[in-house]
Amino acid sequence: MKLQVALDVPTLDEALALARKVADYVDILELGTPLIKAEGVSAIGAIKSAHPNRLVFADLKTADAGELEADLAFAVGADLVTVMGTADDDTIKGAVEAGKKAGRKVVADMITVVDDRVRRIQEVSQLGVDFVEIHAGLDEQARPDYSIESLLVDGREAGVPFSIAGGVSVSTIASVKEAGAEIAVVGGSIYSADDPAAAxxxxxxxxxxxxxxxxxxTVGAR
Structure with missing residues (x-):
């Protein structure tokens, strides 16, 4: 399993500072969606230039024009990009095509609630994404009844390569690994810590x- 940190900070300067602190302990540096919206895709290249030996994950959450948006991110240094798992199948296929051309990875983000998440995970896997991110967003995590176990159950049942994002912490990361996740995505447990490197x-x-x-x-399997 690989460890991914979500650089969910609002500015590139903050992202670079956080990445410097944690790069010795993580495999993948993720530019969060708000950071990309605030700073533009050039931020992807800045992180990649600063850390060429780490995979750079651009959390685009693309919902349309999959090939175009993935092309933009790959052109400036992204190693992986996300496309929404609930997007139109052709949008996902377009992002996958961009990944093939660039020799990079495409991840289907399942942050959106659907009636049958396991079935949709299996469907998008068949569309050619490298793996599926089973993801609970901050709003979902804030609910009093939220448990990361629901993500792990779906990952085990789906039977396809997956990552887990949503409440991964020191107390839960071993369970994420045991469930078979390829990647554990950690946000607040690192960026909100007094000492992100120690976290x-x-x-x-x-x-x-x-x-x-x-x-x-190396992550994912096409």
Whole structure:
């Protein structure tokens, strides 16, 4: 399993500062959707230039024009981009085509609630995405009855490559690994910590993950 940090901060300067602190302990640096909206796709290139030995994940959450938006992100250095798992199938196929051309990865983000999430996860996997992110957003996590276990149950049942985002912490990351996730995506547990580097290190240790290497990690399977 790989460890991904969501750089859910509002400015590029803050993102670069956070990335510098945690890069020794994470495999993937994710530019959150608000950061990309605020700073533009050039922020993707800035993070990649600063950390060429880390995968850079552009959380575009594309809902239309899949090939065009993915092309824009890949052109400036993104290694992975997201397309909404509930988008039109042709939108997802377009993003997948862009990934094939660029030799990069496309992730279907299942943040939107659907009637049968497992079925949709399986459907989008068949459309050619490299893996599916089973994702509970901040608003969903704020509900008093929220539990990360619902994400893990769907991941186990779907039987396709997946990542988990939504409440991953020191106390839950071992369960994420045991469920078979390829990637654990961590946001607030790192960026809200008094010492983000120590928090990232503790997460890696809690999941019994090997040290981060100097070579670019490999994730996903087309």
């Amino acid at each position: 990232a290190k503790a997460l890696r240790e809690a999941a019994d993950l090997p040290p981060v290497g100097e070579e670019l990690p």
